[in-house]
Amino acid sequence: MREVEKLNGEYFSKTRYASFYASADYYLGKTIVLNASFRTDGSSNFGSNRQFNPTWSAGAAWHIGEENWMKNIPVVSHATLRAAYGFTGDVNTSTSHLLVMQYLQQQYRYFGDETFNLGTIPSAPNPDLGWEKTRDAKVGLDFGLWKDRLTVNTEYYYRLSTDVVTSSPVQSTTGFTYVYFNAADIMNNGVEVTVNGKLIQKKDWTVSAAVNFAYNYNKVLKYNPVSTSGITSKDRYVEGYPTGAIFSGKYSGIASDTGLYQFKLRPDAQIATATDLNKPDNYRYYLGTTIAPYTGGFNLSASWKQLKLSVSGMFSLGSKTYEKMRYPASYSNTSHSGVSTETVQSQFSDLYGNHLNVEKDRTNRWTVGHTTGVKYPRIYDYYDAKYNFSSYNPMDASIIDAVYLKNNSYVRIKSVILTYSLPSAAVKKLRMRGLSFNVSMNNFFTFTGYDGLDPEIPGATYPTTRSVSGGINVEF
Structure with missing residues (x-):
């Protein structure tokens, strides 16, 4: 109760x-x-x-x-x-x-x-x-x-x-x-x-x-x-697949003629008319899992006389996640006197998205004079003249989100600790049982291809804290 x-x-x-x-x-x-x-x-x-x-x-x-x-x-x-x-x-x-x-x-x-x-x-x-x-x-x-x-x-x-x-x-x-x-x-x-x-x-x-x-x-x-x-990218359980399964589109680049994201059609796609080209089920593939199949940890300890070094870490391999930290924000108070004519494929295409304070590479987008070798799609006004993009292109978020899918495998050195203990003869002169000094580094080294803030905590809006600390241990 x-x-x-x-x-x-x-x-x-x-x-x-x-x-x-x-x-x-x-x-x-x-x-x-x-x-x-x-x-x-x-x-x-x-x-x-x-x-x-x-x-x-x-x-x-x-x-x-x-x-x-x-x-x-x-x-x-x-x-x-x-x-x-x-x-x-x-x-x-x-x-x-x-x-x-x-x-x-x-x-x-x-x-x-x-x-x-x-x-x-x-x-x-x-x-x-x-x-x-x-x-x-x-x-x-x-x-x-x-x-x-x-x-x-x-x-x-x-x-x-x-x-x-x-x-x-x-x-x-x-x-x-x-x-x-x-x-x-x-x-x-x-x-x-x-x-x-x-x-x-x-x-x-x-x-x-x-x-x-x-x-x-x-x-x-x-x-x-x-x-x-039907299956969506948010489904938790799908028969025959692991828990945390990801279903989305296979991203294949930006179309040079439309400037939109394009995705690979399934071999069994049912295409009878042009409008079938926007149906999510014709693009949906199994792309991996959010749960890493390989995990583990390690520890190395070495000492020489009164000096001791300890290194510990962990690894996680084989998982994927959606990384949207670079996804442009939207103006919450955007208004327009007209009526929306069609769907915007993603906020990278949204004229009303926040395109002001963004990374420099955001300029590498599709324009009429720059149609190939681009990283980002075109910008268009979904209140303006109708392009009919949504009639023959995938627009469903469960397919488009594949653009943000990243492998978040990583190897992380969690801590490095260096300790020096005074020799027993010196400690006795100080009338102590023990005296040691230590310095530690935490979360300083991470090896990953993930470009988000923290592969261990996907979607984090604040990076993992790196810290350096020191200490003195006295025993009487």
Whole structure:
């Protein structure tokens, strides 16, 4: 239950859970461990028809390094093979099965001395809204070599999520905008690897490194929205494609005759008349995903006598995003006495867009005397004489937005820390246990082809803060 204070917008939530849990472990000698668990959970987040969700899991681990025959392989310091299979449930706390009214801020109606907030009820109640269920299978191998100077942890997983909660649009005649349903099944599988190594171990000189890597592939196996009106660039789930799938046009340059963006037609495009050339479905392709399939991090640590250097970073590869930071703004108070004659393809074409304070390369646009090798389209007045551009060119934003699609893969050095510790003899003379000085640099190095402000946070309007700091650590 959620209660809202209508005057200041503050709210608090009341959610009830009930859980029952049992588990057991069984040892076969010193090397094999079996475990099993069972639980059932109930939540008031869901409809009265589906509040409880029983789950179970089972696993096994074989400590290979403890076997007698492994003692003859001294290079292996430890090794464990493990596997697990089971079911879990997830509570999507952003949804509700109840009828919820949302108050509109600063919109009132007056009746005598009383003031009332206006409100909307966008989502219909659904007593059958239930748990998101996940079937999980994983196999892992962990081992260490040369007295654990090198350790490796690996895991392969297969995860099938069913009854994933989605907000599906409904017909406006119902009086609602959308309704929450358990409408999707999503498959994830991938590999996770962590490697730690002590590369150099000497009296005054040590170097160690660690890296973790993850690859994840997911695909929507089933999606049953309440109503379907075709794929758009904003669709969250499309069967046969990963979550975060991007559907848009394949940009092929600026037409020399019209000065408009042009896009590649699909091989199965249905073109019977000239007006079919402006239909979005004839241009829509799958262009990638907003979720990076390859992610990871790394750390390097080196020390020489009292000096220590630590470098850490992260990487994300394979994702795309729409970058509109260079998209020209519009004048909010633009008015015209005439009637709009046709659609403007993008704000780069809009005469009433803010073309005053822009980058210098914005002059490299199509004009009557400059029709080839240009970067930006023509400008035209959609209140002026009709060009009929919208009759035979794609104008839908879901297709045009491909112009702003960028690969936001990156490798970032998050921090570089240099520390100097005084020798113990010098510290004792100062009657201290320890004294060290450090200086750190944060977010100074990012390697990417992305031309937005921050590939880690696409669409950010303020760049990631770079900082340099220093410190003194004193121990008494």
